[in-house]
Amino acid sequence: MTDIVPLLNKWDPMLFNRLREEITEDRLYSYLKPLSDTAAPSQTVPWTRARVLRQLIERDGWLHHPNVHFDGNYKGTGNVALTLGPKFTEKRVWMIAHLDEVSYFIEPAVGGRYPLTPLCYHFIPVGRRVRSQALEYSLDKREYIVAGYGDIVTEKDGTIFFEPEGKQPLRAGQRVCFCHELTWDRTTGVVQGSLDDIAGVVPLVLAASVLKDYDVEVLFALSDEEEGPAGAGNQTFCRGVARVLNDYDIPDLVFDVDGHSADSRGGKAAPDTLKPGQGASFAEKGSQGRGGITPPTLYELERKMAAELRPLGIDLQENVGGYVSRTDGGVNGMMRTANVVLLGYLSSDAHYDTQPTTANMKDLVSLARAAVCYALLAHTDLYREVVLAR
Numbered sequence: 001m002t003d004i005v006p007l008l009n010k011w012d013p014m015l016f017n018r019l020r021e022e023i024t025e026d027r028l029y030s031y032l033k034p035l036s037d038t039a040a041p042s043q044t045v046p047w048t049r050a051r052v053l054r055q056l057i058e059r060d061g062w063l064h065h066p067n068v069h070f071d072g073n074y075k076g077t078g079n080v081a082l083t084l085g086p087k088f089t090e091k092r093v094w095m096i097a098h099l100d101e102v103s104y105f106i107e108p109a110v111g112g113r114y115p116l117t118p119l120c121y122h123f124i125p126v127g128r129r130v131r132s133q134a135l136e137y138s139l140d141k142r143e144y145i146v147a148g149y150g151d152i153v154t155e156k157d158g159t160i161f162f163e164p165e166g167k168q169p170l171r172a173g174q175r176v177c178f179c180h181e182l183t184w185d186r187t188t189g190v191v192q193g194s195l196d197d198i199a200g201v202v203p204l205v206l207a208a209s210v211l212k213d214y215d216v217e218v219l220f221a222l223s224d225e226e227e228g229p230a231g232a233g234n235q236t237f238c239r240g241v242a243r244v245l246n247d248y249d250i251p252d253l254v255f256d257v258d259g260h261s262a263d264s265r266g267g268k269a270a271p272d273t274l275k276p277g278q279g280a281s282f283a284e285k286g287s288q289g290r291g292g293i294t295p296p297t298l299y300e301l302e303r304k305m306a307a308e309l310r311p312l313g314i315d316l317q318e319n320v321g322g323y324v325s326r327t328d329g330g331v332n333g334m335m336r337t338a339n340v341v342l343l344g345y346l347s348s349d350a351h352y353d354t355q356p357t358t359a360n361m362k363d364l365v366s367l368a369r370a371a372v373c374y375a376l377l378a379h380t381d382l383y384r385e386v387v388l389a390r
């Protein structure tokens with residue numbers, strides 16, 4: 001069996017030095033903080049987080065790099081499409097994470113408070129109040145503004161209400177989402193805030209900032225409207241990214257990133273041994289096989305690469321026994337190719353179940369560095385022979 005690291009070093013003998021120098025906790029935080037603190041209910045991304053992301057890439061000086069193309073609202077679909085390489089639609093690797101966060105529709109007031117319909121899986125238990133905000137689109141200002149603040153509460157019968165602070169009437173067309181500013185404990189690595197799934201997006205963006213210097217064809221599809229309600233079929237949520245993927249030729253690899261549950265709650269299992277802070281997580285199957293699934297060929301390559309990367313300071317860990325949810329890239333990517341990998345960061349309280357969402361910065365750094373390695377690996381003869389059988 002050929003070793004993988006020498007193949008990666010063929011791209012650049014200094015690759016792993018670059019990854020250590022350019023993908024750091026501080027640089028990651030410089031993207032994560034402003035993005036996480038920008039509210040982005042589903043369907044608002046082009047006016048909210050996509051604009052911030054564009055500014056951050058411009059601040060970092062690589063927005064106008066000749067190998068980079070950034071589209072903050074691909075054909076009006078709401079998705080960010082960031083591409084590397086000269087070809088238009090032939091991208092060999094798709095890297096996917098979602099920019100939108102969970103949100104709620106507002107129903108007519110009952111006794112001074114507003115019933116909410118979740119555009120997401122609602123996990124907040126009875127008795128917990130979650131500080132939240134209602135956003136509306138201002139036709140005058142041409143941007144989203146806060147219409148009011150208040151709390152989300154869950155009643156014993158399961159109904160959900162928004163209890164506003166002020167007297168400002170609220171209405172349909174406005175969307176409610178959580179508000180919590182990102183915090184980072186540099187000692188433990190714990191970050192807490194609106195991280196689902198901006199904590200998946202930012203490692204991919206940093207990976208792009210490195211990969212732009214190599215001869216690769218990669219699509220970063222950073223979607224809007226991954227979140228949605230529970231239902232019997234796949235497509236009640238994970239609607240967003242299909243709107244961009246369908247325009248592209250079939251890829252060799254889909255790299256799907258979202259939070260992987262660190263909790264054992266609601267019938268979902270935590271990983272057997274893996275804990276937050278121990279590295280990026282890779283899993284074989286989403287939603288017990290209903291979501292994306294990874295073929296055995298590709299899974300063996302992942303295990304081998306993980307073993308080779310560990311001594312180089314990139315912790316890529318097999319998620320054994322943990323429940324991994326379906327997500328945009330898995331559900332939609334598998335409709336175009338079998339060659340899907342499910343990457344993530346262990347995360348608690350993804351939908352503010354008992355507290356604002358947590359993840360670990362150390363895992364996000366490993367995830368970003370690993371993303372670079374996967375993209376380069378997918379462009380090698382080894383990958384073609386093993387995974388594509390060509």
Ligand SMILES: [Zn+2]
Nearest residue numbers: 196197258259
């Ligand atoms: Zn998510």
